Amino acid sequence: MDLCGSSYYIPIGMEQVATTSRGRPREFDPAQALAAALQVFWRRGYEGASISELTEAMGITRPSLYACFGNKEALFRQALDLYETEKLCYVKTALEAPTARGVAERLLRGSLAIQCSDSEPQGCLGVMSTIAGVTEADCIRDEVLKRRASSNAALLARFCQAQEEGDLPDGIEPDALACYLSTVMQGMAVQASGGASRDTLEKLVQTTLAMWPGR
Amino acid sequence: MDLCGSSYYIPIGMEQVATTSRGRPREFDPAQALAAALQVFWRRGYEGASISELTEAMGITRPSLYACFGNKEALFRQALDLYETEKLCYVKTALEAPTARGVAERLLRGSLAIQCSDSEPQGCLGVMSTIAGVTEADCIRDEVLKRRASSNAALLARFCQAQEEGDLPDGIEPDALACYLSTVMQGMAVQASGGASRDTLEKLVQTTLAMWPGR
DNA sequence: TTCATTATATACCGATAAGTATGAAATGAA
DNA sequence: TTCATTTCATACTTATCGGTATATAATGAA
Numbered sequence: 001m002d003l004c005g006s007s008y009y010i011p012i013g014m015e016q017v018a019t020t021s022r023g024r025p026r027e028f029d030p031a032q033a034l035a036a037a038l039q040v041f042w043r044r045g046y047e048g049a050s051i052s053e054l055t056e057a058m059g060i061t062r063p064s065l066y067a068c069f070g071n072k073e074a075l076f077r078q079a080l081d082l083y084e085t086e087k088l089c090y091v092k093t094a095l096e097a098p099t100a101r102g103v104a105e106r107l108l109r110g111s112l113a114i115q116c117s118d119s120e121p122q123g124c125l126g127v128m129s130t131i132a133g134v135t136e137a138d139c140i141r142d143e144v145l146k147r148r149a150s151s152n153a154a155l156l157a158r159f160c161q162a163q164e165e166g167d168l169p170d171g172i173e174p175d176a177l178a179c180y181l182s183t184v185m186q187g188m189a190v191q192a193s194g195g196a197s198r199d200t201l202e203k204l205v206q207t208t209l210a211m212w213p214g215r
Numbered sequence: 216m217d218l219c220g221s222s223y224y225i226p227i228g229m230e231q232v233a234t235t236s237r238g239r240p241r242e243f244d245p246a247q248a249l250a251a252a253l254q255v256f257w258r259r260g261y262e263g264a265s266i267s268e269l270t271e272a273m274g275i276t277r278p279s280l281y282a283c284f285g286n287k288e289a290l291f292r293q294a295l296d297l298y299e300t301e302k303l304c305y306v307k308t309a310l311e312a313p314t315a316r317g318v319a320e321r322l323l324r325g326s327l328a329i330q331c332s333d334s335e336p337q338g339c340l341g342v343m344s345t346i347a348g349v350t351e352a353d354c355i356r357d358e359v360l361k362r363r364a365s366s367n368a369a370l371l372a373r374f375c376q377a378q379e380e381g382d383l384p385d386g387i388e389p390d391a392l393a394c395y396l397s398t399v400m401q402g403m404a405v406q407a408s409g410g411a412s413r414d415t416l417e418k419l420v421q422t423t424l425a426m427w428p429g430r
Numbered sequence: 431t432t433c434a435t436t437a438t439a440t441a442c443c444g445a446t447a448a449g450t451a452t453g454a455a456a457t458g459a460a
Numbered sequence: 461t462t463c464a465t466t467t468c469a470t471a472c473t474t475a476t477c478g479g480t481a482t483a484t485a486a487t488g489a490a
Binding site for chain 3: 022066071
């Protein structure tokens with residue numbers, strides 16, 4: 001796979017900036033095409049998204065897709081990257097909340113906001129990609145699980161800090177709480193995928209917070 | 216589609232019992248074959264399970280599958296029926312617990328037991344089938360959502376009763392609690408699909424119960 | 431035995447999947 | 461202009477999908 005030349009993603013360690021290309025100029029914007037691909041993966045899942053559907057949504061031809069993004073799997077990874085930076089950025093700020101309960105509230109509300117957008121698919125791309133593809137590309141599943149694990153680690157670290165600050169509910173360990181909160185968020189994604197309304201999920205967030213000891 | 220004669224599933228309203236057939240006798244046990252099919256659907260999801268994989272696991276040929284079960288979708292529905300009667304039977308007894316908290320505990324533990332079997336796939340067939348197939352056979356998704364809704368209705372009814380008995384946590388409505396509990400169980404299924412260990416899920420159940428007000 | 435009936439095995443069908451070969455078109459460099 | 465380079469458009473490849481046609485084998489009934 002040759003990703004040199006004027007390819008969109010500049011190989012690591014190339015001293016020569018690849019913005020000035022020599023041959024025929026590309027007629028589409030890779031960033032825009034990738035955003036369109038993300039929407040398709042988000043709606044259909046990895047296996048459910050066919051190359052034909054992707055190219056149509058991206059407004060490019062099949063060989064252009066392969067030349068620019070490598071193959072379906074590589075395209076999906078790049079879509080995942082975009083999803084993380086654009087949609088999961090709320091996680092970082094959520095972890096900066098002053099209390100453990102505040103972290104939970106920000107995470108739940110952030111998750112709600114993504115999954116109930118009127119203009120975007122319902123549900124969570126990550127949850128879809130681990131569940132849907134129990135068979136499929138195992139590497140896809142592993143990739144998503146790896147990213148999820150790193151996110152969980154950050155949450156765990158935050159709750160460890162909370163424990164030191166005496167900020168956790170009685171008798172609950174940081175890892176247990178992190179796992180619990182992740183689970184609720186993943187359950188929320190399942191609800192959203194199933195077509196749950198924004199009101200339903202709003203109420204779900206409220207209920208979860210109501211169950212959280214020590215308002 | 217002709218399902219008469221000695222077919223396994225006797226058409227409704229046939230006065231003539233179909234157990235005594237006339238032609239060549241079937242060489243496999245439909246119930247056993249269906250159980251094998253369930254395992255495949257459970258591991259792979261509806262779309263992920265190919266007819267070839269199904270027939271191999273069922274130990275029958277392709278035309279036998281179609282003759283006996285109709286088609287892939289009909290086979291899946293029958294597998295769902297089997298899943299409900301064999302794997303989801305714990306729901307019924309769970310609802311008979313004396314307190315709302317007892318209902319939750321039985322549901323969570325029952326769910327745990329299914330999803331952590333050593334001999335069977337991890338995760339929940341129902342959750343897989345709604346998430347995985349956001350694209351795929353919409354009718355499959357709708358079917359599973361319909362069954363889930365009926366199960367949710369039963370849970371809601373039980374929590375309404377609990378409310379009358381003054382058995383609900385303060386300030387929490389029956390529908391909110393039912394939705395919350397369903398969500399946690401669905402999140403558990405996501406965790407299980409992702410390979411979470413039995414210990415992890417045990418702890419998750421404990422944490423969820425610890426969050427439940429009023430021991 | 432003869433025949434209608436049902437199940438089996440094999441080989442096939444059209445559709446679609448992911449991925450690619452090939453030649454024309456558009457650029458910068460020489 | 462000439463040429464190496466890169467993109468684009470069309471058409472193709474191989475594999476697999478769900479589903480079926482067809483012929484043969486095994487049974488009960490007449």
